[in-house]
Amino acid sequence: MKIFYIIVLLAVFVWKGYYAGKRGINTWRKDRMQHDSLREYLLGNGATEWQSLWPFYRHALQRSLLPLLSMWRLWLVLLAFGLLIWWLA
Secondary structure, three states: OHHHHHHHHHHHHHHHHHHHHHHHHHHHHHHHHHOHHHHHHHHHOOOOHHHHHHHHHHHHHHHHHHHHHOOHHHHHHHHHHHHHHHHHO
16 A cells, blocks of 8 residues: 555656646746847846846746645645555555
């Protein structure tokens, strides 16, 4: 039973992680296409390459990770189910 729980837990993590990564990459690409003038503005005012890309990375990270953190009910149910399995086995 513990092995089954671990497999289900890993499947949920992979599933949620895949969609979070996909959402983040799509956001980054879309922002770069629509707001590339912001990057050129930052580069023109003395920003380094990394500093000019940071607003795009930050927005992509927020867009991909915040929905995962707001799924607290799912993580709570998985934790409770795991503790139940651990206690019964």
